[in-house]
Amino acid sequence: MNDINLINLAESDADREVARIMQICNACRYCEGFCAVFPAMERRRLFTTGDTAYLSNLCHNCGACYHACQYAPPHEFAVNAPVALALRRAESYEQFAWPRPMARVFQANAMVVSLITTVVLIVILGVMLALINPALFWGVHLGEGAFYRIMPHTIMAGIPMAISGFVIIAFIQGWRRYWRATGARWGGWNAFTDAVSATMSLRYLGGDNNGKGGGCPGETDRLSNRRRHYHHLTFYGFMLCFASTSTGTIYHYLLGREAPYGYFELPVVLGTVGGIILCLGTAGLWREKRRMDPVVKAFSTLGMDYVFIGLLFWVSATGLLLLAVRETGLMGLTLAIHLGVVYAFFLVLPYSKFVHGLYRFAALLQSAEETGPSR
Amino acid sequence: MGLDVLVIGAGNAGLCAAITAVEAGCSVLVIDAAQKDMRGGNTRHTRNLRAMHDAPTDVLTDAYSFEEYFDDLMRVTKGLTNRELARLTLEKSAELTAWLGERGVRFQPALSGTLNLGRTNAFFLGGGRALLNSLCHHAEDLGVAFRYEAEVTELKMDDGFCHGVVLTDGEVLSAKRVIITAGGFEANLEWLAEGWGDAARNFLVRGTPHNRGAVLKSLLDQGARKVGELDQCHAVAIDARAPLTDGGIASRIDGVPFGLVINRNAERFYDEGEDFWPKRYAIWGRLVAGQPDQVAYAILDAEGVSRFMPSVFTPISADTIEDLADKLGLDAAATRRTVDAFNAACPDGPIDQSILDGQSTSGLTPEKTNWAARIETPPFTGYPLRPGITFTYMGVEVNDRAEILMEDGRPSRNLYAAGEVMAGNVLGQGYLAGIGMTIGGVFGRIAGAEAALRLNRPNNSTVTTKARA
Known part of the structure; x- marks a missing residue:
């Protein structure tokens, strides 16, 4: 099959394989109704490294095109677009990572992220145990400012704020690298609105270009919307938790009221509801990933996926646990664990699967720009 | 039972x-x-x-x-x-x-x-x-x-x-x-x-x-x-590099109307621009089957190649017609003569692929009756063609x-x-x-x-x- 990709613009095996497959797909085009990847492919004749990064970040790895493919193995063309795109996508996270030396974190992502989480957890726990008077740490604290008797608010909020500054810079740099490498262009506010709508609805994980195709394959080639729904739970659960933190900040600084807040106050309601559905969503995503048809799984990238889903789960689960025990002597310990997990989460954010959201949104913007105002 | x-x-x-x-x-x-x-x-x-x-x-x-x-x-x-x-x-x-x-x-x-x-x-x-x-x-x-x-x-x-x-x-x-x-x-x-x-x-x-x-x-x-x-049988001209079976849709070549097609002896044998491709592609299997060794070659220039959907196999390209002929295993001088004769017979002016534009060669046998444009802009591109049988x-x-x-x-x-x-x-x-x-x-x-x-x-x-x- 050397004939298929003689025009070699590729910079890696993953890149070369996507370019080879896209050249086959572009001469077939039967899958053009499935998602945004194939219409974007049809607008090209050659596939540069930037193009393969763009296309791979549009792909949800659902497998619909694999099961529909007349050129899938055992055909000698051996087309497996979901796996090729997943490998290239993982590689693109590395390619765009900032600062450069941190790119290597993506090579052994599951191990490094687990290690960082463990280390942060131990450090936080150790420091708190060492510095805080045991009577205070194991004591029962009630009423406003209860948490801050264990750790001053400036430290508790200061650590993630400092990390956030770094994380935001890393995201901006990653975004810029993606934008430069792919040659993406700003398509105006209509394109922006379209990309937001595609993101919020997971339009292209719905089985066709309109998000109304009855779902995508999962365990087999039978269609299901389960993965889409679990991702919605995860995404919106995460957003509610974020809203909870934000309202908590407003309460603290604008209203002058210190946590913990009552069970029926906004920050707690948002956090509780968000935390529960985030737990359900991540548990569901984990299950869906486990059950996914092995033929469309890119095994070398699964560690990154699982570890990020797991981390998100523990962020919300320890938060809920803290809510449950906050009026008991276990509050100190639970708070330490929750903070450890949350700090680790923030720290690894730019080097975790979290970046898929960043680059997929960029790819969706690019796709909307290319599609033009017709949509 | x-x-x-x-x-x-x-x-x-x-x-x-x-x-x-x-x-x-x-x-x-x-x-x-x-x-x-x-x-x-x-x-x-x-x-x-x-x-x-x-x-x-x-x-x-x-x-x-x-x-x-x-x-x-x-x-x-x-x-x-x-x-x-x-x-x-x-x-x-x-x-x-x-x-x-x-x-x-x-x-x-x-x-x-x-x-x-x-x-x-x-x-x-x-x-x-x-x-x-x-x-x-x-x-x-x-x-x-x-x-x-x-x-x-x-x-x-x-x-x-x-x-x-x-x-x-x-x-x-x-x-x-x-x-x-x-x-x-x-x-x-x-x-x-x-x-x-x-x-x-x-x-x-x-x-x-x-x-x-x-x-x-x-x-x-x-x-x-x-x-x-x-x-x-229903047979079309497909890329000769396609697998023996199951090549499917991706092996088709849609470029015939935008170039010329020659056989193993570097001779043209049919009007490439007779009608729109969807109306003609199904006769080309039979046409190629009638040529020596059942093989033919579509020859296009850079302009022609941009006019049709890409095919699965990377085209064979060269900067001169002679080099292209070499790569395709054709006689370089004979190919050059055929292309020159074709170019000399082409009318001036741009072609319009959205209509039967009547831009016809004159004085060739056979003529190319639509979309006749000189093969002159390098790189030049060739596709080897074979009859691909679809059904009986x-x-x-x-x-x-x-x-x-x-x-x-x-x-x-x-x-x-x-x-x-x-x-x-x-x-x-x-x-x-x-x-x-x-x-x-x-x-x-x-x-x-x-x-x-x-x-x-x-x-x-x-x-x-x-x-x-």
């Missing part, structure tokens, strides 16, 4: 038959010669069906009347069709997309897609293999049994009654009714050579390697009435109940046919995009319903609806 209905072939026609029969209450077994991943014969390489409709639907634009459809069919077949069966096919095509949709097949919305066929043809979302997957799931859910890698060598027949279906390992299957949807014989180059001569041995097979025609041969040997001729027309004759007719004109007592094995009844020659799938779907449903009816399992309301007046 417990089994009610045995369907040979898990393609579109076979699955439509199986689903119709099982919905009527029959026990059904479907066998396919291929392994599961390659099941469904040539259906896996299809992407649409042609359907009549009087008003826009969710999957078809505008309207495509019976009369227009019928005229189209008459035009391409030059009247070589069984008018009664043609009418039946067209009438029943109207309900086909809805019927398939209710059984899980997804279509692309109307007004989308690569080809400009949204009015006449409904496109399967993801193509023919996606359709197969949906129909197989539906059939399995209703209790249809499937066996793969079950290749039939012959039918045991007695006076038009099939009492056994013999598999390659000697196993004999039997059923009260047998529905043949086993395709044509285009992958059997030896058989084709009986009609085509040795040229057939250089054909590439665009579809499944399993359509070797064993069932068809067995039927014809045992007194089924033949329709169509041995040397009739010879099959068994059937009646309006999809019953196979015997030589004395009586229908077989338990054999039905649908799909490519009988498509020649309707499509005697020529081609109309998507009509193969329509014939398969319509006659598959008829065969399934008739088999059930004869077994007194008629509780099927969807199929026996009266044909349109």
Whole structure:
């Protein structure tokens, strides 16, 4: 099959394989109704490294095109677009990572992220145990400012704020690298609105270009919307938790009221509801990933996926646990664990699967720009 | 003999038959010669069906009347069709997309897609293999049994009654009714050579390697009435680098109208710009088959290459015509002479590929009568071409109940046919995009319903609806 990709613009095996497959797909085009990847492919004749990064970040790895493919193995063309795109996508996270030396974190992502989480957890726990008077740490604290008797608010909020500054810079740099490498262009506010709508609805994980195709394959080639729904739970659960933190900040600084807040106050309601559905969503995503048809799984990238889903789960689960025990002597310990997990989460954010959201949104913007105002 | 209905072939026609029969209450077994991943014969390489409709639907634009459809069919077949069966096919095509949709097949919305066929043809979302997957799931859910890698060598027949279906390992299957949807014989180059001569041995097979025609041969040997001729087939010019079988859609070359085509001796042999490519691509298989060694070369310049959909194989390119000829294994001087003569005969001015622009060469034999533009902008590009056979027309004759007719004109007592094995009844020659799938779907449903009816399992309301007046 050397004939298929003689025009070699590729910079890696993953890149070369996507370019080879896209050249086959572009001469077939039967899958053009499935998602945004194939219409974007049809607008090209050659596939540069930037193009393969763009296309791979549009792909949800659902497998619909694999099961529909007349050129899938055992055909000698051996087309497996979901796996090729997943490998290239993982590689693109590395390619765009900032600062450069941190790119290597993506090579052994599951191990490094687990290690960082463990280390942060131990450090936080150790420091708190060492510095805080045991009577205070194991004591029962009630009423406003209860948490801050264990750790001053400036430290508790200061650590993630400092990390956030770094994380935001890393995201901006990653975004810029993606934008430069792919040659993406700003398509105006209509394109922006379209990309937001595609993101919020997971339009292209719905089985066709309109998000109304009855779902995508999962365990087999039978269609299901389960993965889409679990991702919605995860995404919106995460957003509610974020809203909870934000309202908590407003309460603290604008209203002058210190946590913990009552069970029926906004920050707690948002956090509780968000935390529960985030737990359900991540548990569901984990299950869906486990059950996914092995033929469309890119095994070398699964560690990154699982570890990020797991981390998100523990962020919300320890938060809920803290809510449950906050009026008991276990509050100190639970708070330490929750903070450890949350700090680790923030720290690894730019080097975790979290970046898929960043680059997929960029790819969706690019796709909307290319599609033009017709949509 | 417990089994009610045995369907040979898990393609579109076979699955439509199986689903119709099982919905009527029959026990059904479907066998396919291929392994599961390659099941469904040539259906896996299809992407649409042609359907009549009087008003826009969710999957078809505008309207495509019976009369227009019928005229189209008459035009391409030059009247070589069984008018009664043609009418039946067209009438029943109207309900086909809805019927398939209710059984899980997804279509692309109307007004989308690569080809400009949204009015006449409904496109399967993801193509023919996606359709197969949906129909197989539906059939399995209703209790249809499937066996793969079950290749039939012959039918045991007695006076038009099939009492056994013999598999390659000697196993004999039997059923009260047998529905043949086993395709044509285009992958059997030896058989084709009986009609085509040795040229057939250089054909590439665009579809499944399993359509070797064993069932068809067995039927014809045992007194089924033949329709169509041995040397009739649908063949297009495809990239010579395509695999021997299963190259499918991706191996086609759409560049012929935008360059010139020469044979092994670097001679042109036919008007490349006679008409729009969709109307001409199907004659080029035959044209290339008539050349020495059944090979030809499309030669284009940088301008020409940009005018058509990319093909799967990277074009062979060079900065000079001589270098290109070398790479293609052609005589450089002869190729140069042909290109020079062509260029000298080209008119000035740009070509317009959206119309028959009349930009014709003058003084060549043969002329290129449209889109004649000089081959002058490097890099120059060549595609080696071979005849790629899509399907064969010879099959068994059937009646309006999809019953196979015997030589004395009586229908077989338990054999039905649908799909490519009988498509020649309707499509005697020529081609109309998507009509193969329509014939398969319509006659598959008829065969399934008739088999059930004869077994007194008629509780099927969807199929026996009266044909349109």
